[in-house]
Amino acid sequence: MSSTLRSAVIAALAGAVSVSAHGHVTVVKADGKSYTGFDPTSAPFGPQPDSITWGNGATDNGFVLSSALQDPDIICHLDATNAPLTAPVAAGSDVTITWNQWPDSHKGPVIDYLADCGGDCATVDKTTLKWFKISELGQLELGRGSGQTGRWADDLIIENGLTWSVTIPASIKAGNYVLRHELIALHEGGSQGKAQLYPQCINLQITGSGTQVPEGVVGTQLYTATDPGILHNIYNDENLPSPDDYIIPGPPLPVFDGSSSGGSGNSGSSSSAAPAPTSTTAAPTSVATPTSTAVVSSTPAPEPVVSTPAASSSAAVPEPVVSTPVTSAVPTPTRVVCNNSKRRARRHARQLKNLN
Numbered sequence: 001m002s003s004t005l006r007s008a009v010i011a012a013l014a015g016a017v018s019v020s021a022h023g024h025v026t027v028v029k030a031d032g033k034s035y036t037g038f039d040p041t042s043a044p045f046g047p048q049p050d051s052i053t054w055g056n057g058a059t060d061n062g063f064v065l066s067s068a069l070q071d072p073d074i075i076c077h078l079d080a081t082n083a084p085l086t087a088p089v090a091a092g093s094d095v096t097i098t099w100n101q102w103p104d105s106h107k108g109p110v111i112d113y114l115a116d117c118g119g120d121c122a123t124v125d126k127t128t129l130k131w132f133k134i135s136e137l138g139q140l141e142l143g144r145g146s147g148q149t150g151r152w153a154d155d156l157i158i159e160n161g162l163t164w165s166v167t168i169p170a171s172i173k174a175g176n177y178v179l180r181h182e183l184i185a186l187h188e189g190g191s192q193g194k195a196q197l198y199p200q201c202i203n204l205q206i207t208g209s210g211t212q213v214p215e216g217v218v219g220t221q222l223y224t225a226t227d228p229g230i231l232h233n234i235y236n237d238e239n240l241p242s243p244d245d246y247i248i249p250g251p252p253l254p255v256f257d258g259s260s261s262g263g264s265g266n267s268g269s270s271s272s273a274a275p276a277p278t279s280t281t282a283a284p285t286s287v288a289t290p291t292s293t294a295v296v297s298s299t300p301a302p303e304p305v306v307s308t309p310a311a312s313s314s315a316a317v318p319e320p321v322v323s324t325p326v327t328s329a330v331p332t333p334t335r336v337v338c339n340n341s342k343r344r345a346r347r348h349a350r351q352l353k354n355l356n
């Protein structure tokens with residue numbers, strides 16, 4: 001390869017890093033059917049007419065910063081637009097959600113919410129949706145030693161082929177809901193306004209004979225930048241007695257009829273290296289096996305990402321490693337640098353300015 005060509009290839013790969021460093025949902029499975037997720041990184045970037053997942057403007061797979069938690073972007077991600085379609089799902093069954101990739105430096109909780117659309121989720125005003133948790137999982141194990149990060153719900157996503165499974169409580173009243181599935185990354189969470197939130201909204205038509213619709217909270221009131229589970233230093237574990245001391249942000253998980261749960265989804269999850277399936281609770285810690293080959297074939301394997309060691313990052317965090325799905329044709333983990341939070345913050349500041 002000529003040096004000119006080599007430079008061009010390296011430049012192209014370096015360009016891919018900023019796009020690919022984080023992640024988005026590629027597949028949602030409900031009632032045995034697979035649905036392709038909205039891909040914010042591919043043209044034409046706008047709403048997808050055949051999607052149950054909401055569109056968003058995170059064209060670099062980015063995040064909502066915790067400096068913007070009262071902005072409507074927190075509801076269903078940056079500039080989110082309603083998904084036109086809805087997936088039927090039986091109350092009491094699992095919805096599995098697969099991400100294209102996730103960097104293993106990005107530790108934090110995984111939270112799933114529902115909001116009743118009171119009509120058609122394809123046209124509902126997202127700012128009116130009132131969210132209640134149906135599952136939450138925070139820290140599973142403390143880091144073993146100074147500066148070491150522990151094991152978190154985000155790690156379970158990687159451990160389980162980038163797939164997360166959430167149970168729709170059997171007691172939920174039938175109707176149209178938006179499922180808000182969210183990963184939070186706290187690798188810079190020790191600095192106020194620097195936690196990264198990755199919500200993805202999904203339209204569901206829940207069927208069944210339940211009667212329960214818990215009280216909810218509008219998205220712009222779910223969190224604040226100083227909530228203890230948002231403003232949290234993950235490199236301080238040696239000072240903590242237990243992973244349960246991590247307080248998962250957001251309103252409390254409701255008690256669902258016929259369920260013994262209502263507390264932390266952490267219970268029983270901290271002892272083994274195996275995925276932590278639970279059980280009788282409404283918590284989502286039952287972790288599904290990777291989705292079938294039928295699902296994978298509907299989604300192109302992610303392109304491998306190559307890091308550029310020169311990328312500057314002010315963050316005092318270990319270099320992230322991006323995991324590719326176990327089902328991928330190119331499963332080799334590759335390294336990337338998470339270097340866009342400053343740029344994201346600037347862009348977001350501009351967006352807010354333009355709104356005024």
Ligand SMILES: [Cu+2]
Pocket residue numbers: 021022106185196338339
């Ligand atoms: Cu990041």
